[in-house]
Amino acid sequence: MVVGNRVEVQVLTTLKCNLRCSYCSLGVGDVLGSQKKVRYSVDQLAAFLERHLSDKEVYFTLYGGEPTLNLAFGRQLMERFPNSRFNMQTNGTLLQRVPDGMLRRLSNILVSVDGGEAVTDRFRGKGVYAKIFRNVNAVREKTFATLTARMTWWSAETTFEEIDELTALFDYVYFQFAQDAGANSPEAVAAKKTVLDRLVAKFFASDSLYPIVPIMGTVRNKVLPWRLRELTGGMTQCRVSTNLLNVMPDGKVYPCPDMLYAGELLQ
Structure with a gap:
């Protein structure tokens, strides 16, 4: 069942990645790196889209693995x-690999981080956070994308200040909370709730939009509940x-990008 008139097609252009994030969901079941080419x-x-989704507005997200490792297919x-x-x-x-023409076609560029520099580098590798900052600043003038x-x-060590700093860049x-049970001990949950309280307080105290998407979505759902029903039909x-x-990359279709190891979910 497709709810509404829009469908997002996430195209995993490769399952290769140049990083080895310690918690990567693609690492479950040896998915990561298993399919290198489309x-x-x-x-x-x-x-396929014409047959099944001809009456829908289809938009694409280039995904992976790391999609910049297969720009040709994009x-x-x-x-x-x-x-x-x-x-x-x-x-x-x-990001510096992406040609200017492709950058201009993008509506949104989502860049993965884990919080501040220390936490991000711990999970992703030394120097990754600084490289992300350099690349984001470098492409900003070349793209119309958000x-x-x-x-x-x-990490429970992620602070309000670190998340707040991201709103400047x-x-x-x-944000989404990690699914790993090790990330959600009672102490970790308490620490994250403290940070979340400060984010919510700043959201409502700001004269302009404080661009924290999960808070924006929660407020929308409370103020405009009909939008939630319209977008997801009351489902997840x-x-x-x-x-x-x-x-x-092999053409198989899954509903969830974080559960590609679960063959029973194949469509």
Whole structure:
């Protein structure tokens, strides 16, 4: 079932990655690196979309692995779908590789971080945080895209100040709590709640929009509950049950990008 008139197609252009984040969900079941090249053609994807989603507005997110390791396929998609909207989910370390023409086609660039410099470098490798900052600043003038920090909130050491700093570099900050049980001890949950309280307080105290996406979404759901029903039909807001498809490099389709190891979810 597809709810509404829009569908996001996340195209995993490769399962290769130049980083080895310690908690990566693709590492479960040896998914990471298992499919390095796309095994279907752009025309085959177009035929699939025409058959199943011809009455929907389809937009694409270039995903991975690390999508900047297979820019050629991303370019083919943009050429085949010249009127479609494109996003990119990237670790940010290779943004300098993306050609200017592709940067101009992107509507949103989501860059993965884990909080501040110390935490991000601990999970992703020394120097990664600084490289992300350099690359984001370098591409900002070359793209019309919204730049969003996509933060996995694993560490209880992540501070309010670190998240607040991200709002100065990025247009928006999105966070999701890590699913790993080790990230959610009673002490860790208490520490994160303290930080979250300060974020919420600043959101409501600010004269302008404080761009923390989960807080924005929560307020929207309270003020405009009909929008929630319209967007997800009252089902999970992660959209895996409603309007999100994840196309693997081998052409298989999964509903959830964090559970690619679960073959029983194949569509």
